[in-house]
Amino acid sequence: MKRLLSRWNPNSIVVKLIGAFLLVMLPLSAxxxxxxxxxxxxxxxxxxxxxxxxxxxxxxxLGFELQRMTGMVTEYSLDEVLSAFSTRxxxxxxxxxxxxxxxxxTKLKQIKETSxxxxxxxxxxPQINKRVSTSSGIRDVTSDEWQNLLNTMGNLNGALSKYKNELYLLRSNPYNLDSNVPxxxxxxxxxxxxxxxSRLKEFAVSGGSDITLAFGDGNGYVLSSSEKTPEWLPKEKPHPVxxxxxxxxxxxxxxxxxxxxxxxxxxxxxxxxxxAVLMKPIRIYSLLLRLLTVVSIGIVALFSFWTYRTIHRPMSILIRGFRKAEQGQTGISITHSRRDEFGYLYSRFNEMLKHLHTLIEENYVQRIRTGEAELKHLQSQITPHFLYNSLFSIKQMAEVENVELIKEFSDYLGQYFRYMTRDSAREVTLQQEVEHAMVYLAIQQIRFGPRIHAEVEELEPEWRAIQLPRVLLQPMIENVFEHGLKQKSSNGLLQISYELTEQMLSIKIEDNGDTxxxxKLNLLKRQLAVQEWNQGEITGLLNVNQRIRIKFGSRYGLVVERSPLGGLCVRVNIPVRGAGHKCSE
Structure with missing residues (x-):
């Protein structure tokens, strides 16, 4: 159904009907x-x-506790007992x-219990290097310990100080700006x-959030309710308000x-x-919204399916019938039992195809016979002029008494004519056609000697069974030797390669000729494009192009272009669908 819907014409009645329905449904849903x-x-x-x-x-x-502790440490820094001891x-x-x-x-333990x-x-x-602590008691200390602690006073740019990854509220008596003075x-x-x-985690659980407490500019000391400090944490100090x-x-x-x-x-x-925490109390609204969406989609789907069954499907059957008729399938008919307007259209369509089939059938057989006769005529034109050149080459080798080369050349020539005279097989596989072309190439290389070098790409196994008319590649190679490389006294190059695009295989024959x-290239392109018949020097190319078009259709045939080697590049385009199956004529 999705495939059929994708083919709907925006101007069709079905689309307009569904569009009108959506115009009613969408505002309500919105x-x-x-x-x-x-x-x-x-x-x-x-x-x-x-x-x-x-x-x-x-x-x-937290602010209240900090204010209270700050006031307390300030108050006890002026305490009479603490001050009197240090001076007496x-x-x-x-x-x-x-x-x-x-x-x-004892007084310090009382302070500790207040919060x-x-x-x-x-x-x-510092005078006696003594330290009194509620956790470790009274002990001797070095001057470095109290000096290092004193040096951290106010390093978080506030009442708090950071020392050995701990927070302190520090006060000295008397207060002195010079930290070197004890x-x-x-x-x-x-x-x-x-x-x-612990308090951060309590508030985080009750609020369903992660809470982070940071002291000082640039977050010099950070505490978090989660194990990992959040990435989003401002470091810049905001402007005071x-x-x-x-x-x-x-x-x-x-x-x-x-x-x-x-x-x-x-x-x-x-x-x-x-x-997710913020949206938790309103999940009922989300559920209702989803339910409304599902119901709306369901209504639209049901209406679309009803429209499809009632209008689109019978109309699609009729459209497919017309498309098949356009492709030449005039023997079809639409079987139906409808008694509505579509039933009338189906009946008229069947009657129309019967009359059309009768008219086409009268001309079809005659067209096939004409095509086969032309195919045989075109195929027969390929071999005659090659015979003279071959016999002349044997004569030259005989004059110099090169018996081994005559033997090899005669063997190739026998294979060549055995293939050319096999009339029972109008079609061959691509593998057979390539082997025949290689035999012809060997014959020509004997004739031209070291002046010509050939580079042939190996044929892929999956392409070897492609069916095609006989003698398509040999005329292409013959054209290279007769028109592209004939004037080359040395360094002549012939390349044969393959290129697969979609369902089309291109066999490329290229040379580095300069003629x-x-x-000439533009003239040849025009002749191949309009399928002109010419008995001039490029008859071989036009022959092959005409035969491929008769066999496979106008989409296939020859394409010529300038080769990167400098000479001519001929592409022989044939369908890949013929692999393993004989192509219909």
Whole structure:
């Protein structure tokens, strides 16, 4: 049915009928689809706003915690106990130092318990190279450790610092712009990356998205709810606006992205929400839309099938009948039992073909007989003039007493005339015709000696069984020797090759002769195109062309062109369909 529909004429009644039906159906379907899309887009917008609200909530929570911890580390950097210890160390005994360090350790543990985001609190005293940590206790340190930590203060361009792939809130007492001057003490809150990632994953699960937290310019420190950091992550710092938070939105084929940037704390919160999650609440609309589409397509298909059965199929039968009649099949008839308008058309068509068949049959037999007589006449013209040249060559070899060459030449000549006089076979295979042409080529090479060199491509096995009239290739080779290479005193070249295009095989015979100028070539093209009969010097080419056209039709025959070798290129075009089967006449 699809093949038949592809042949419909845009101006046919069937196409116009279906077109009118579609003009009614399409606006209704388009209106339904528009309503569905409008509803789904509204719901999708609500879902996007809900996810954006969740992201804002997490941002507020994180911002609050950061502000609280920042204020706390600032407050304790001015604490009397911490400050007094670092300044009174020179006048304190060893016992008083140890007691003060233990009290500071207790105070640091209290600080750590104030927020789940604090994984450790550290207190460095450069004067005695001591470090107090809630996770590792009190121990001695080198100056490099506290100095390296001090050097990272503010390296994320905000309150947070990055040291050994961990986040710190650092404060020194007293605050000094010169990092080479040791402070009295250095206080730091080490943030828990595991807790931050855990909270990110909680919000990601509730929102059905991946959330990424990035600190510093260029995303110097990144935490994500997924194992892999998303590729879409802005690195440029947005221009500040009146609000402390600026929002960026972006969308690609798979997801929608929200990015919130906190200018005061210099961190970015990014959520990537898959379109599948956004579309989940509106799947019912998508299902209804698909159902509407399927029903509409079904109605159109049923109507088209009814139109096909009622109008198109009987009309196609009639059209195929006319096409067969155009191809000459006048013996056909349309069998039917219809009593409608198509039944009347079928009956008139059958009567018309009966009368036409009678008229054609009266002329057909006469045409076939005439064609066969002309074929035999044309075929008989190929051999006579070759006999004189062969006998003259034998005479020349006899004069020089070249017995071996006479023997070889006579053997080739016997094969040649045995093939030419085999009247019982009007058709031969391409393999036989090529072998005969090679025998003729061998005879000519003996005549012309080293002046002529031949290059012959091997015939493919699948082409060897092609059926064609006898003696088609030999006249082409004869034309090369008599008109193309006859004047060559040396370096004469003859090439025979094959080329397959669609269902046509081209046998190419080329030479490097210099006797065929453009005027002669154009004249030969015109003679072959109009099938002129000429008894001049190129009768052999016209003979073969006429015989091929009588046998296979006007599509086939000879085509001449300028060869890349410089001489003439003759293409013998024959149908490939004859392989393994005898061509009908």
């Amino acid at each position: 209106l339904s689809i528009s309503i569905t899309y409008y509803s789904s887009n509204r719901m999708q917008a609500e879902v996007e706003r809900a996810n954006e609200s969740k992201l804002h909530f997490y941002y507020s929570h 160390i020179p006048i304190m005994s060893r016992y008083e130092v140890d007691l003060s360090l233990n009290n500071i350790y 789940p985001y604090i994984s450790d609190v550290v207190y460095y005293v 402070p009295n003490f250095l206080l730091g809150l080490k943030l828990s990356s595991a807790e931050l990632e 009146e609000e402390a938070v600026s929002i960026q939105r972006d969308r690609d084929q798979d997801s929608i992205y929200y990015s919130l940037y906190d200018h005061s704390n210099n961190f970015r919160l990014t959520a990537s929400i898959p379109n 065929m100028d453009e005027d």
